[in-house]
Every structure is written in C-alpha cells, then in structure tokens.
Amino acid sequence: MTSLTQTNFIGLRRVSPEKHSFSGVTSKPSFTSRRFSVVAGKFSNKLAGRNLRVAIVGSGPAGGCAAETLAKGGIETFLIERKMDNSKPCGGAIPLCMVGEFDLPLDIIDRRVTKMKMISPSNLAVDIGQTLKPHEYIGMIRREVLDQFLRERASAAGAAIINGLFMKMDIPKQPNAPYILHYTSYDSKTGGAGEKKTLEVDAVIGADGANSRVAKAIGAGDYEYAIAFQERIKIPDDKMKYYENLAEMYVGEDVSPDFYGWVFPKCDHVAVGTGTVTHKSDIKKFQVATRLRARDKILGGKIIRVEAHPIPEHPRPKRVSDRVALVGDAAGYVTKCSGEGIYFAAKSGRMCAEAIVEGSENGKKMIGEEDLRNYLKKWDKKYWPTYKVLDVLQKVFYRSNPAKEAFVEMCGYEYVQKMTFDSYLYKTVAPGNPIEDFKLAMNTFGCLFRSNALRKEMDKLSAHV
Ligand SMILES: Cc1cc2nc3c(=O)[nH]c(=O)nc-3n(C[C@H](O)[C@H](O)[C@H](O)COP(=O)(O)OP(=O)(O)OC[C@H]3O[C@@H](n4cnc5c(N)ncnc54)[C@H](O)[C@@H]3O)c2cc1C
Incomplete structure (x- = not known):
C-alpha cells in the first residue's frame, strides 16, 4: 500500500502512479492516468480538482444499479466484481x-x-x-444476463469496472480521509492467482450479497x-x-x-x-x-x-456507518413469505446512489453519514409496511399444514389475487375496498377456523391410531 507523501492545507497530495493504474478497469482512460489526487481541506467539504470517488463492491442488481446512478450523477465510480459471469442461484x-x-x-x-x-x-x-x-x-x-446487462450499462455511463475479489478495507481514522480497499485483481496477465491491489475512495457501497465482507468490515451485525x-x-x-x-x-x-x-x-x-x-x-x-x-x-x-x-430474513442491525452503506442482500432487503429480492436490491442500490449524488452535489462535495442516512430514511418510509405485512402473513399462514391449507383457499378469492398481484407487480400497497376488506377479514377467519377445526379432527384421529 502506498503512503501519502505530501498533504498541504487544501489537501493536495501526491499519490504514487501505480496506485491508480487499475489493470482491468474498463472505464474512461482519464480515471486511470491521474498522478495527483486532491482532497478537500480540513475546513471545507468542497472537493478541489476532482469529483467524489465511490467504490461499490459486488455487481448483482444492487451494485449494477448503484454504479449506473452514481456515474450518471458525476461521481467517479468503481464497481468491483469477483466473477464477471456469475450466475447467482436465483429463481429469476x-x-x-x-x-x-x-x-x-x-x-x-x-x-x-x-x-x-x-x-x-x-x-x-x-x-x-x-x-x-x-x-x-x-x-x-x-441472473447472468440481467447482471451483465446492468454492469455494461453502468460502464457505458462511465463507471470503472474492476474484476476483483474484495478482501478487506482500512477504515479512515481522520474525517474526510479515504477508505483503502484491498482486493485481488484478476485482470492482470499473471495467471489465475490474481494480483493484490488497493483502491482509495471517499465512500463505499456494500452490494456484495448475503455473505457481505463490507458488512463485516463495518461491524454491521448479523x-x-x-x-x-x-x-x-x-x-x-x-x-x-x-x-x-x-x-x-x-x-x-x-x-x-x-x-x-x-x-x-x-x-x-x-x-x-x-x-x-x-x-x-x-x-x-x-x-x-x-x-x-x-x-x-x-x-x-x-x-x-x-x-x-x-x-x-430481515435487515442488518446496522446498514450505514460513516461513509459506508449497505444495499440489497448485504443490507437484508428480501421480503419474507415470497423471498423476493431482485427488485429491492436494484431499487436500494439506486436510492443509495441518489442520496450520494444529492449529498455531494453531483460529486463536488465530500459526503457524510447524514447523507447516507437520508437513503435509509426514504427506504424505510417506503418499504417498511411491505416488509411488515409479509412478516405477519408468514407468521399467520406458514405455521402449520392447516394454516397453509387455509392460505391456499384464501388465494382462490379474486379480491385477494388482485390485491396480491397489484402489490407484487407494481410495488405499491394497492388501495383496498372497505366492503371487500371486511369480507376478506371474515373469509380469513373462516378459512383459519375451518383449518383449525380440521387440525383438531386430524389430531383426534391420530390419537386413535
Ligand atoms: C435460490 C434462490 C432463489 C431466489 N429467487 C428469487 C426470485 O425468483 N425473485 C427474486 O426477486 N429474488 C429471488 N431470490 C433473491 C435474490 O436472488 C437476491 O435478493 C438478489 O440477488 C440480491 O441482489 P444483490 O445485488 O443484493 O446481491 P447478489 O445478487 O448476491 O450479488 C452480489 C454480487 O457481489 C459479488 N461479490 C460478493 N462478494 C464479493 C467480493 N468479496 N468481492 C467482489 N464481488 C463480490 C457476487 O459475485 C455477486 O455478483 C432468490 C434467492 C435464492 C438464493
């Protein structure tokens, strides 16, 4: 790792050339040829001579969408993916x-x-x-098709794509100092082993899925x-x-x-x-x-x-820490009951990136934790009810065979189907009809009551056997 050799009042510092020569980076050449990196001074959060630099780890739907939004918003964007043809186990x-x-x-x-x-x-x-x-x-x-499409679109928008395995990062001890990401690059022509490299950035988005190393690095909890x-x-x-x-x-x-x-x-x-x-x-x-x-x-x-x-099954205890945010599966955004996560990954990646673009005024300013918390606030306001409803549904209907039998019976009602599909297809909580809602509540009790009675009969029968 290269140490900083000079820092003056406005934060202009010399950086060794090899640090920014990312082999395998497929973005605009200007990203790869810089000799000097300029950071904002102690008393200003304006960035001088360069734009905000953000790394995203993982290029599933969360990472791909975050990268595109950042790059379009004027952020110097790096997207690190360990396996370019990754076919994520997924129903799709x-x-x-x-x-x-x-x-x-x-x-x-x-x-x-x-x-x-x-x-x-x-x-x-x-x-x-x-x-x-x-x-x-x-x-x-x-998934290999969707992820590649999103990655290529991010690259076309200006994101630098790095084929590398993120290993760990050094968390800055000073305000506004960079995060140093350590990764193994697979782009060089040195064979399969890869080459150890580092990357300095102002902020990090962890889009590296359920086993997120970024989450571990910030102690986000399980x-x-x-x-x-x-x-x-x-x-x-x-x-x-x-x-x-x-x-x-x-x-x-x-x-x-x-x-x-x-x-x-x-x-x-x-x-x-x-x-x-x-x-x-x-x-x-x-x-x-x-x-x-x-x-x-x-x-x-x-x-x-x-x-x-x-x-x-649910969000991590911590999703934002200083200038690091988690999105998609890394954050824990899959709905219970259905196990749906692709849309929520893409959406959270985009919303997090929008908060960074907005907070940094299109890459001109350093961001802080507050900017990333804005993403969390918007996310929780928009989706918390959806997660809660599905959580309750799972608790009520998935607890026994009779309850599951009742669940399927309920799915036969046209009103239930309409509400369910409208909510799923359009990701809005469909406005209900009070009379139909009342009928639905009665039917739910009816189904649960019948299935409970059925269970009692089954229990009696098995007691006699
Ligand atoms: C069997 C199964 C079926 C599913 N079916 C559906 C479905 O039908 N519909 C639906 O909506 N959801 C489904 N899901 C959920 C969905 O797959 C996830 O919610 C979604 O993939 C989350 O996207 P993501 O971008 O957050 O993470 P991921 O898709 O997991 O992407 C993470 C990316 O990060 C990369 N990465 C990880 N670690 C590193 C590292 N250290 N360095 C560099 N790169 C790294 C990975 O290679 C990967 O490309 C299913 C899940 C499973 C397991």
Whole structure:
C-alpha cells in the first residue's frame, strides 16, 4: 500500500502512479492516468480538482444499479466484481414494474409468466393469475444476463469496472480521509492467482450479497437467514410446454415448514427449489419432497445444476456507518413469505446512489453519514409496511399444514389475487375496498377456523391410531 507523501492545507497530495493504474478497469482512460489526487481541506467539504470517488463492491442488481446512478450523477465510480459471469442461484422472477422503472430491454426476459398455481399440502391447486390484465406478467430472467446487462450499462455511463475479489478495507481514522480497499485483481496477465491491489475512495457501497465482507468490515451485525436450495432441471419439450408461462408454488410441511417450494420456468429448463429458516439441516429432504410433488410434470427431466444460497430474513442491525452503506442482500432487503429480492436490491442500490449524488452535489462535495442516512430514511418510509405485512402473513399462514391449507383457499378469492398481484407487480400497497376488506377479514377467519377445526379432527384421529 502506498503512503501519502505530501498533504498541504487544501489537501493536495501526491499519490504514487501505480496506485491508480487499475489493470482491468474498463472505464474512461482519464480515471486511470491521474498522478495527483486532491482532497478537500480540513475546513471545507468542497472537493478541489476532482469529483467524489465511490467504490461499490459486488455487481448483482444492487451494485449494477448503484454504479449506473452514481456515474450518471458525476461521481467517479468503481464497481468491483469477483466473477464477471456469475450466475447467482436465483429463481429469476421479477415484477412487471421493474421492466419499466429500470428500462430493461424486453429481450432479456426469457419468459412471461401469466399463470401461477398455488398448491396446498393436500395438493389442492388454485390458479392465481386470473385477475391479470392482458399486458401484465411476471418476468423470468437469467441472473447472468440481467447482471451483465446492468454492469455494461453502468460502464457505458462511465463507471470503472474492476474484476476483483474484495478482501478487506482500512477504515479512515481522520474525517474526510479515504477508505483503502484491498482486493485481488484478476485482470492482470499473471495467471489465475490474481494480483493484490488497493483502491482509495471517499465512500463505499456494500452490494456484495448475503455473505457481505463490507458488512463485516463495518461491524454491521448479523441477520437471520433462510437457506434456499434449487435444482435446474432440463425436462422434455412436451413437459416444458406446460410450464411455458406457468409458475408453481407448493406449500406444506413436507416441502418446507416455513417457506414454499417452487417450479419456475427458465429459458429452456425449470428451476425447482425450496427454502427454510428453521430446519436448515433438512433442506435436501424438503427438496426431494418438492420434486416428488411435481414429479408427473417433470418426469424424464435431467438435473443440470444444483445450487444453494442464503436468503436474508430481515435487515442488518446496522446498514450505514460513516461513509459506508449497505444495499440489497448485504443490507437484508428480501421480503419474507415470497423471498423476493431482485427488485429491492436494484431499487436500494439506486436510492443509495441518489442520496450520494444529492449529498455531494453531483460529486463536488465530500459526503457524510447524514447523507447516507437520508437513503435509509426514504427506504424505510417506503418499504417498511411491505416488509411488515409479509412478516405477519408468514407468521399467520406458514405455521402449520392447516394454516397453509387455509392460505391456499384464501388465494382462490379474486379480491385477494388482485390485491396480491397489484402489490407484487407494481410495488405499491394497492388501495383496498372497505366492503371487500371486511369480507376478506371474515373469509380469513373462516378459512383459519375451518383449518383449525380440521387440525383438531386430524389430531383426534391420530390419537386413535
Ligand atoms: C435460490 C434462490 C432463489 C431466489 N429467487 C428469487 C426470485 O425468483 N425473485 C427474486 O426477486 N429474488 C429471488 N431470490 C433473491 C435474490 O436472488 C437476491 O435478493 C438478489 O440477488 C440480491 O441482489 P444483490 O445485488 O443484493 O446481491 P447478489 O445478487 O448476491 O450479488 C452480489 C454480487 O457481489 C459479488 N461479490 C460478493 N462478494 C464479493 C467480493 N468479496 N468481492 C467482489 N464481488 C463480490 C457476487 O459475485 C455477486 O455478483 C432468490 C434467492 C435464492 C438464493
């Protein structure tokens, strides 16, 4: 690591040339050829002779979207990704609003799901796409395709892309001093081992997913997590036809005590998976049960990939520390019940970057923790109710087989479907109709009451056996 050799009152300092020669950095050449770095002086937070410099670790949807927004907003942006062709284990379902809001080209959407089957513990299937309008659908994407698209768009906006594995960072001890990121660069021609490098920046965004090293570096604390297991299965063409625009969700203690099993259509195969928070060591057993439930429809299929990954259950205790912020899975933004995180990752990356652009007046000023807290305030105001509602739903409906049976029965109501799809597709809490809300409350009690009565009968029966 290079030490600073000169610092005068306005903070002009000499930096050794190799520090800024990032091999593999694919941004504008001006980023790579600087000999001098100028930072604001002690008494001013205006940056002299350069713009604010921000590093983002991880280029999933959170990192890609953050990088694009920063670069467009006049920030000198560095996006560090360990694996450029990373295919994140993921179902790949995205809400319709994401396509417009993030200006996604339609050709990266492999399938448009317009039908969804919710299948109860007793294998009662309810079709829940009935209220969709002709133009509405759930998009199915491949993560390697989406992530690459977002990264390339960030690069075109001016972000420097670094193929490197972030290892750790030195936290500054002085106000306004830089963060020093240590990473292994895979761009050099030295073979597979990579080369140790450092990068100095004013602020850091941790978009490095559920096992975030940035979160560790700032002592952000842990979160409870689910483990999700997924098999990609290539099924015969006639079977694939069935899943052309259909996704299935299975609930029941056999497939998961606290989550759901799924069959999602991908480009030329299906993804079959399940998850659990409470019984992680049984995940393979739940996967076998999910496959069993769908067996007739995936018969003759060949497993082409097996993958597993943690899914955060709630935000980390700390999401911002000084000039470091966490976004996406690193922050813990996945909704309970559904396990949805792609949209929230992209959105949080963008919102965090917007707060930095605004706070730094388009890169002209140093930012502080307060600027990053503005992102948190906006985020929590916008999404806290969504997370809370899904949390309650999970507690009420995922606690036993009878409750799950009731849940599927509820999904049969047109009003429930409309509210659910509107909230999912457009990410707004759909305004309710008071009469329908009342009926829904009565129906909910009815379903729960029936399923409870059913459970008591089942308990009596098993006591006699
Ligand atoms: C099996 C499964 C199925 C899912 N299905 C869905 C679904 O259908 N729909 C949905 O909305 N959500 C789904 N999710 C959740 C979704 O995948 C995540 O919420 C989403 O990927 C979060 O995006 P992110 O950008 O925050 O993090 P990630 O997508 O995890 O991206 C993190 C990036 O950081 C990189 N990285 C990590 N560490 C380092 C490091 N040290 N140095 C450099 N780079 C690093 C990684 O290579 C990766 O590219 C699913 C999750 C799982 C596990």
